[in-house]
């Protein structure tokens with residue numbers, strides 16, 4: 008006999024706004040119950056199992072309903088209170104009930120073990136990739152479909168990051184994945200992800216993101232069939248909301264729009280065959296279990312997976328002049344030890360109004376001490392007329408020059424400067440890092456997805472030097 012707890016319907020907190028704001032519609036098929044608030048101390052019991060959380064203590068001699076108490080620590084025990092992360096899980100069997108891990112007989116499609124010159128290469132060139140092909144239906148489960156694009160550092164020293172693209176076409180059946188190496192932020196681009204976790208279920212559609220903290224077991228099913236997306240993995244620390252500085256107490260990604268699962272579990276009286284896939288030291292290991300690891304009847308704490316709808320982002324921008332730096336669009340950041348310098352920022356370019364007066368409105372030409380990996384969920388990115396397509400990617404590494412392509416420069420230099428909607432129907436994003444990311448040889452060569460002509464898209468930017476155009480008049484530009 009199988010026991011499962013049933014989720015109830017979730018009414019999205021932001022549904023009321025969607026009538027007036029076309030960018031803010033409820034995600035589809037959102038049927039799970041969630042709790043909201045970034046980094047809150049949550050407490051949840053599966054429906055029908057009220058009282059499963061012990062009262063006033065974490066480790067009673069015998070837990071309610073005969074459950075096992077288990078702590079999952081996401082920070083050192085001694086981390087300062089504001090950074091201390093842990094949850095208490097009350098489960099049918101403790102997570103230690105599994106056979107010893109063995110190196111998996113397969114690896115994830117093209118996952119990089121080390122960002123060393125055997126598997127990766129540095130390059131100062133502008134890089135752009137066409138989208139990865141979707142695998143044939145039923146062939147590739149999520150845990151086997153990671154393709155590392157670039158990264159720096161590694162899990163051994165808990166420092167740095169990796170950027171992966173994933174493709175998947177099969178449900179993870181009686182299989183769970185856990186990443187001991189770091190926290191992952193998943194950006195589905197094509198097809199939704201229905202995710203079981205030890206903490207409950209999350210349904211994540213394109214234009215939403217999900218963060219799975221280090222050590223949390225999860226399994227991905229694909230309700231829309233073959234899927235594709237991006238993964239930002241941080242070996243250092245974890246994702247936090249950025250400080251808002253002079254913006255004030257509200258704006259950008261608001262804490263209440265981050266939602267966390269409610270307790271849900273599955274258990275069976277008869278033993279089952281279950282496989283646990285552990286990404287440990289950027290290698291895959293497997294162990295067997297005779298039960299589902301999704302057996303947490305109740306949990307409380309502040310260390311749990313969560314999701315966020317990018318349409319809920321409250322963008323800030325100029326209402327006078329000039330193009331601000333893209334840090335105004337930071338959704339989440341993983342800080343380094345240097346104040347203001349990120350291991351990784353997750354930044355989006357959402358639909359919004361452009362109002363800048365006397366301003367060249369698209370992204371400016373620039374060279375940056377940070378590395379910029381970009382992806383596109385849907386639509387067309389404002390700095391690129393063609394070639395950067397949904398599911399594709401680009402990398403502009405440390406001090407690699409880039410900016411609008413020649414057609415975009417021409418259009419934006421001559422456009423009337425009325426207030427206009429930009430990026431309608433679009434969601435581009437950036438994984439920005441202070442580190443120099445080397446690029447996997449698979450991404451550079453074997454994938455066959457690098458657009459060899461990318462550099463040529465800027466070569467039409469000819470000189471407009473004109474002694475008679477001291478005032479910078481668009482009419483005097485000769486295209």
Ligand SMILES: O=C(O)Cc1cc(O)ccc1O
Pocket residue numbers: 331332333369370371373379390409410437
């Ligand atoms: O390179 C890019 O397209 C990303 C980007 C956008 C922007 O508005 C300003 C700077 C920047 O790097």
Ligand SMILES: [Fe+2]
Pocket residue numbers: 373375379403409
């Ligand atoms: Fe840039």
